[in-house]
Amino acid sequence: MNAAHPPNPSAAGGAGTRAGFVALAGRPNVGKSTLLNRIVGAKVAIVSPRPQTTRRAIRGIATGEDWQLVLVDLPGSQRPRDALTERMQRRTERELRDSDTVLFLLNGEQEVGPGDRFIAAAATAAGIPCAVAVNKVDALDHPRTVAALSAAAELELPPEAEIFPISARTGAGVEALLEALVALVPEGPYLYPPAETTDLPAEVRLAELVREQVLARTRQELPHAVEAEVEEIDDRPGGALVVQAHLWAESESQKSILVGRGGGMVRAIGTAARREIETLTGRRVHLDLTVRVRRAWRRDETLLDRLGIE
Ligand SMILES: Nc1nc2c(ncn2[C@@H]2O[C@H](COP(=O)(O)OP(=O)(O)OP(=O)(O)O)[C@@H](O)[C@H]2O)c(=O)[nH]1
Ligand SMILES: [Mg+2]
Numbered sequence: 485m486n487a488a489h490p491p492n493p494s495a496a497g498g499a500g501t502r503a504g505f506v507a508l509a510g511r512p513n514v515g516k517s518t519l520l521n522r523i524v525g526a527k528v529a530i531v532s533p534r535p536q537t538t539r540r541a542i543r544g545i546a547t548g549e550d551w552q553l554v555l556v557d558l559p560g561s562q563r564p565r566d567a568l569t570e571r572m573q574r575r576t577e578r579e580l581r582d583s584d585t586v587l588f589l590l591n592g593e594q595e596v597g598p599g600d601r602f603i604a605a606a607a608t609a610a611g612i613p614c615a616v617a618v619n620k621v622d623a624l625d626h627p628r629t630v631a632a633l634s635a636a637a638e639l640e641l642p643p644e645a646e647i648f649p650i651s652a653r654t655g656a657g658v659e660a661l662l663e664a665l666v667a668l669v670p671e672g673p674y675l676y677p678p679a680e681t682t683d684l685p686a687e688v689r690l691a692e693l694v695r696e697q698v699l700a701r702t703r704q705e706l707p708h709a710v711e712a713e714v715e716e717i718d719d720r721p722g723g724a725l726v727v728q729a730h731l732w733a734e735s736e737s738q739k740s741i742l743v744g745r746g747g748g749m750v751r752a753i754g755t756a757a758r759r760e761i762e763t764l765t766g767r768r769v770h771l772d773l774t775v776r777v778r779r780a781w782r783r784d785e786t787l788l789d790r791l792g793i794e
Pocket of ligand 1: 532
């Protein structure tokens with residue numbers, strides 16, 4: 485697919501182009517961010533085996549010959565528990581209203597549940613065109629794939645909603661889905677320059693790469709209790725990119741886990757994140773990572789504002 489977007493001569497699109505916003509909705513962990521990265525052809529959203537990996541609505545931009553899709557990777561929908569999840573939920577509802585079309589993603593490995601029915605109802609209520617994808621079919625044999633597709637077909641969805649079996653991991657079925665999505669967005673000029681893959685500020689994008697490494701190395705409550713913040717990116721011409729970042733924990737005990745024995749944990753997180761940032765930027769990177777405590781940051785509206793979690 486569009487692994488790298490060659491600069492499009494008709495930069496703004498125009499006559500005959502289609503462009504629009506596609507909201508990616510689905511329960512936590514169904515593979516929304518994996519699919520977004522696959523369609524965009526770049527790592528825009530971080531991925532982990534933990535539910536609720538995505539906290540912000542992240543936009544990924546995919547541009548083809550005569551189309552542009554702006555995919556909005558929504559936090560997995562679920563019942564609000566605190567100010568953080570409440571913001572995530574409100575954001576989801578708003579993004580659905582503001583999108584041209586919704587792509588509702590289901591996890592083929594799991595039974596259809598109340599969460600899926602809730603999202604199906606929200607997608608129908610939004611009154612916009614809808615496509616459905618049953619993901620992770622690479623992990624299913626044929627009978628299970630068929631069963632997952634018919635379970636999806638029984639959801640109450642707009643009658644014209646097509647259902648696609650896909651694997652965001654292998655890319656199987658994604659091409660057909662993409663074609664359908666392009667047909668669902670309106671005719672119109674491009675919304676972003678064709679070479680762009682995301683509208684995330686650099687600080688947020690790098691902070692997410694740091695957080696991804698925390699998710700990869702921590703268990704239980706900790707992944708949800710930690711936020712990463714990039715305070716400064718110092719771009720020294722001819723030298724390394726110097727990134728000042730910290731991890732927010734909610735308590736001293738969480739902090740000591742993140743720091744690890746002899747600082748081993750924070751060093752491992754920092755090294756892995758630095759490599760990811762180097763891959764993304766193509767630069768040599770110096771990452772300065774510290775761990776700090778901010779009690780109940782998930783309920784701290786001021787900090788959530790600063791972290792860009794609207
Ligand atoms: N086998 C298989 N695993 C997948 C596929 N797509 C995603 N995954 C895995 O599912 C897990 C969750 O993927 P994410 O992309 O983070 O899911 P998400 O829907 O964005 O999750 P939240 O942000 O928490 O809502 C990760 O471990 C992925 O590697 C797929 O097509 N097949
Ligand atoms: Mg996600």
